[in-house]
Amino acid sequence: MSPLVLVLVPLLAALIAALLGGRERATPILVGAAVVTTALALAEVLSAGAAQASYAGLVRVDATSRLFLAFINPIFLGISVYIWHRVRTTPALREGINRLVWLALVFLASTNALLIANHLLALWILLELTALVATPLIVRPGSETARRAAFRYLLFSTVGLGLVALGFSCLSRGMAATGVAPTFSVDGLLQLRPLPHDTWTKLGLSLALLGIGTKLGLAPMYSWLPETYDEAPPAVAALLGAVQFNAALVVLFRLVQIYRADNAALVAGQLLAMGLVSMVVSTVSIIATRNIKRLIAYASINHAGVIAIGLGVGGSASYGLLLYVLSNAFIKAILFLTAGKIMAHYKTNDTRVISGLIEDLPYSGVFLMVGTIALLGFPPFGSFLGELLILSALVGSGRMLTFAAFCTLITMTFVATGRTVFPMIWGPPKEKHDWPRQTLPAALPKLTFLVALVVLGVYIPPAFNALIQQVAASLEGP
Amino acid sequence: MSPLLMGLLGVMVVPLFVATWRSSLIGLSCQGFLIAWAAYRLSPDLYSVDTWFTLGDLVLVRGLAAPLLLYRLLSSQKRAARHDMIAPNLLSWTVALGLVLAAFNLSATLVPSDGDQRALISVATAAVLLGFLVLASQSTPFGQVVGALRLENGIALFELGGERHHGTLLTHVGQVAIVAGTLALYLWLLRGFSVDGSLPPSAGQDEPTL
Numbered sequence: 127m128s129p130l131v132l133v134l135v136p137l138l139a140a141l142i143a144a145l146l147g148g149r150e151r152a153t154p155i156l157v158g159a160a161v162v163t164t165a166l167a168l169a170e171v172l173s174a175g176a177a178q179a180s181y182a183g184l185v186r187v188d189a190t191s192r193l194f195l196a197f198i199n200p201i202f203l204g205i206s207v208y209i210w211h212r213v214r215t216t217p218a219l220r221e222g223i224n225r226l227v228w229l230a231l232v233f234l235a236s237t238n239a240l241l242i243a244n245h246l247l248a249l250w251i252l253l254e255l256t257a258l259v260a261t262p263l264i265v266r267p268g269s270e271t272a273r274r275a276a277f278r279y280l281l282f283s284t285v286g287l288g289l290v291a292l293g294f295s296c297l298s299r300g301m302a303a304t305g306v307a308p309t310f311s312v313d314g315l316l317q318l319r320p321l322p323h324d325t326w327t328k329l330g331l332s333l334a335l336l337g338i339g340t341k342l343g344l345a346p347m348y349s350w351l352p353e354t355y356d357e358a359p360p361a362v363a364a365l366l367g368a369v370q371f372n373a374a375l376v377v378l379f380r381l382v383q384i385y386r387a388d389n390a391a392l393v394a395g396q397l398l399a400m401g402l403v404s405m406v407v408s409t410v411s412i413i414a415t416r417n418i419k420r421l422i423a424y425a426s427i428n429h430a431g432v433i434a435i436g437l438g439v440g441g442s443a444s445y446g447l448l449l450y451v452l453s454n455a456f457i458k459a460i461l462f463l464t465a466g467k468i469m470a471h472y473k474t475n476d477t478r479v480i481s482g483l484i485e486d487l488p489y490s491g492v493f494l495m496v497g498t499i500a501l502l503g504f505p506p507f508g509s510f511l512g513e514l515l516i517l518s519a520l521v522g523s524g525r526m527l528t529f530a531a532f533c534t535l536i537t538m539t540f541v542a543t544g545r546t547v548f549p550m551i552w553g554p555p556k557e558k559h560d561w562p563r564q565t566l567p568a569a570l571p572k573l574t575f576l577v578a579l580v581v582l583g584v585y586i587p588p589a590f591n592a593l594i595q596q597v598a599a600s601l602e603g604p
Numbered sequence: 605m606s607p608l609l610m611g612l613l614g615v616m617v618v619p620l621f622v623a624t625w626r627s628s629l630i631g632l633s634c635q636g637f638l639i640a641w642a643a644y645r646l647s648p649d650l651y652s653v654d655t656w657f658t659l660g661d662l663v664l665v666r667g668l669a670a671p672l673l674l675y676r677l678l679s680s681q682k683r684a685a686r687h688d689m690i691a692p693n694l695l696s697w698t699v700a701l702g703l704v705l706a707a708f709n710l711s712a713t714l715v716p717s718d719g720d721q722r723a724l725i726s727v728a729t730a731a732v733l734l735g736f737l738v739l740a741s742q743s744t745p746f747g748q749v750v751g752a753l754r755l756e757n758g759i760a761l762f763e764l765g766g767e768r769h770h771g772t773l774l775t776h777v778g779q780v781a782i783v784a785g786t787l788a789l790y791l792w793l794l795r796g797f798s799v800d801g802s803l804p805p806s807a808g809q810d811e812p813t814l
Contacts, residue, residue: 182772209814216812226814251778258785261793266813270796277745277793284752284786285739288759292732295763325714359814470812 129170129187132195132238135163140231143224152227153210159231160203163238167199172589179244183311186244189596190383194241194376196590197452197578201368201459202234204571208463209361211568216470226263233259233365237373246310249377250290253341256370257283263365264358275357282350286340289333290377296330312380321388328392331385335396338381341374342430345403352411355423356475360466363419367426367458375433375451379601382437386603390440393603397438398528404431405535413542418468418475421546422461425501428539429454435532436516437601439523444598446515452594453500453508453582456575460497463572464490477546482555489569491551493576498547500579502540508582605723608645612638612761613704613727616734616754620700625678625687628750629671635731635757636667642724643764654776661780662760670753670787677794678746689750690741703733724765731758745797749790756783 139159143152170187177188187195209226213219233256240252257280264276294310301308304322309315321327336347343351355363386393408427415421433454436447465475467490472480483491500507513536520529581587586594615638619631640662649655690696707729715722735755742748 182774184772184774212814218812219814245772245775247775247779251775251782254782254786258782258789261789265793265796266811268811273793273796277748277797280786280789280793281739281748281752285755288752288755292759292762295759329714361814466814 127166127169127173129185129191129242130181132163132166132170132199132242133235135159135166136231136235136238140228140235143231144228152224153206153213156227156230157203157206157210160199160206160234163234164199164203167195167238171196171593177313179311179313183313184245184248185242186313187242189593190376190379190600191241193448193593193597194372195238196593197455198237198241198369198372199234200578201455201575202237202365204459204575205361205364205368205463206230207567207571208364208466211565212361212466212470215568222267229259229263230365233263233369237369240373241376244312246294246312246315246380249380250287250294253374253377254283254287256373257287257341260362260366260370263362264354266357266359269357272357275353278350279354282340282347286337286347289337289340291337293330293332293334293337296326296333298330300324300326300330312384315384319387321385323388327385328389331381331389331392332396334381335378335393335400338374338378339400339434342371342378342434343404343427344400344430344434345407345427346400348404348407348427348430351427352420352423355426355462356417356419360419360462360469363422364459364462364466367422367462368455371426371430371458372451372455378437379597382440382603383600386440386601390603394438394440397434398525401431401434401438402528402531402535404428404434405532405539409535409538409542412539412546416477416546418465418477418480418550419462420475421477421543422458422465425461425539425543426458428535429458432513432516432532435520435528436512439516439519439525440601440603441519442522442602443516443519444601445594446512446519447601448512448594448598449508449582450512450516453512453579456579456582457497457500457509460493460572460575460579461501464493464497467568468494477550479556480550481553483551486555489572493569493572494547495551496576496579498543498551502543503536506583507579511583605726606720608638608642609723609727612642613730616727616731617700617704620689620734620738621697623688623692624685625683625746626675626685628687628689629675629678632674632750632753632757633667633671635754636662636665636670639757639761639764640667642761646764653773657773657776657780661783665780665784665787666753666757666760669784673787673791674746674749674794677791683746687744687747688741689738689747696737696741700734700737703737704730707733721765724761728758728762728765731755731761734758745794749794752790753787 136159139155143155171192177186179186213223236252236255240249243249243252261276261280264272264279266272298308300322303326304324306322340347382393404427408424411424433451436443469475483494500509503509503513615631615634619627640659643658643662647655690700708726710729711722711725715725732755735751735758738751738754739748742751
């Protein structure tokens with residue numbers, strides 16, 4: 127099977143939704159396309175062959191592509207089912223649903239294209255394309271604050287990816303200055319050894335890491351993220367947090383896979399610094415916020431910080447880092463979709479007003495509880511094992527100050543999050559409402575994500591584990 | 605330094621001191637045209653599709669479409685003529701000139717031999733740094749868009765002197781499409797803001813969302 131079908135199927139479905147799909151047919155088209163693409167992605171993952179470049183060297187499916195295809199597509203499917211159910215049960219949402227559906231499908235197509243791209247410039251273009259497609263999704267009719275958030279999202283995206291483009295230009299100059307024929311093909315760069323480590327290359331790599339860090343919500347350019355995740359509709363926030371975040375992470379992984387061997391100190395130093403500062407700012411913000419969606423957004427910044435630290439340490443942390451990344455995607459999808467359900471009922475995002483969820487909305491209460499426990503890195507979830515392996519690698523590499531700072535910040539995050547979220551779940555209900563009955567289809571996507579989350583912490587199927595190990599080996603460094 | 609690069613530096617610096625939105629747009633337009641001229645001088649092969657895409661991007665998108673569409677939008681909103689891109693005080697002006705000097709010093713480190721390449725890198729670095737200064741100084745959406753476009757122009761100039769054969773035609777087309785798409789989205793978003801960039805009272809907060 128050609129990997130391009132993973133791009134063409136959602137594109138074709140987007141075209142059909144834009145041209146033919148009425149309000150009634152739009153969401154079934156979205157779910158149908160997501161089902162087909164997920165099946166194709168899983169088939170691609172299972173048919174593991176040698177990574178070979180095709181289509182003029184622009185496409186290459188390697189272990190990293192397979193791993194991310196295997197969980198990004200099912201997460202998109204889960205979000206699609208959530209959208210379908212929300213639209214079916216809330217007639218007011220049918221207005222403008224066509225536009226959302228075709229934009230979401232183009233978003234999926236560009237994400238899948240990014241995962242199989244074998245050219246740094248193509249990665250850049252496709253990541254920017256996901257941002258361009260996501261921007262109109264953030265805008266809600268009638269909400270000027272959402273429009274402002276969309277503007278800031280686009281602005282930071284332009285600036286961040288501008289820095290990446292500038293970095294790539296410097297990397298190209300570095301190759302030319304040291305007599306290496308400039309190439310941006312990923313497999314070509316992986317075979318080039320040694321890669322230059324002159325001033326141009328160091329500047330280029332540093333700018334590219336800073337730019338991708340902006341897309342991931344890492345400090346210093348993270349301020350777009352809380353506002354965007356807060357203002358975007360919960361389903362769109364889930365798309366940004368669980369799908370686009372991982373697409374940007376793949377670009378970062380590609381850079382680390384290529385450049386770590388010859389520029390280990392720069393990669394480690396910059397990622398550790400960005401990671402730690404991100405954890406500090408997110409911890410302070412988590413303590414201060416009283417908004418459920420902002421809380422999840424700041425937790426995302428915190429997670430991005432942990433991932434940057436794990437990637438910076440490299441070595442034995444890489445396996446733990448990947449477990450953390452996979453768990454993080456499912457956690458964010460569960461929490462954003464649950465927040466959407468809670469906000470739809472309470473008509474507020476103020477954590478001080480929401481109380482007694484376990485009685486009022488039992489499904490949502492359980493999902494929020496389990497999501498928060500996984501978010502905080504408790505067993506039996508993959509995030510626990512991931513954090514443990516990253517901490518162990520920090521000690522093993524002798525970075526005791528970083529280890530101490532990491533532990534302190536994680537503890538503070540735990541206390542602050544628990545203080546805010548647990549009263550929402552187990553506190554006495556402040557108002558008695560007559561809730562509509564919660565149905566299984568509404569809970570099904572989150573239930574599936576929850577099962578995946580537990581599986582990651584308890585038993586990883588051997589084929590999938592082998593894939594994680596392959597990707598971890600490519601990230602370990604010297 | 606060639607007169608072309610001196611002219612480019614001029615159209616990047618002067619609009620910071622002539623504080624009207626029209627001069628900012630004229631500056632952006634001139635940057636597009638002058639970078640296109642520099643691109644043509646560096647690669648005068650008019651039989652190459654790559655050259656045509658580069659020139660099309662610089663002349664049509666950055667030199668004409670961006671400033672003209674922004675002009676139409678701002679004219680229709682009847683904006684006041686004055687619009688400071690950086691704070692109108694001695695400190696900001698000193699910072700702006702300091703950034704230009706820093707750009708020239710940095711390029712001397714990056715390109716040891718004196719010549720056209722070093723001058724090009726100096727002007728491109730100055731453009732990028734001044735773009736960041738505008739972004740950092742602006743709170744209005746229009747000013748931020750101008751800052752982002754300045755930054756994009758600086759990056760385009762930076763890429764000119766480097767090796768361009770690492771990209772394929774497809775990636776080149778993709779890059780131009782992304783610039784055009786970003787511009788279109790900025791315009792679409794700007795249309796929804798009030799004249800001073802402030803937010804009107806928000807409606808629709810209680811509407812159901814996905």
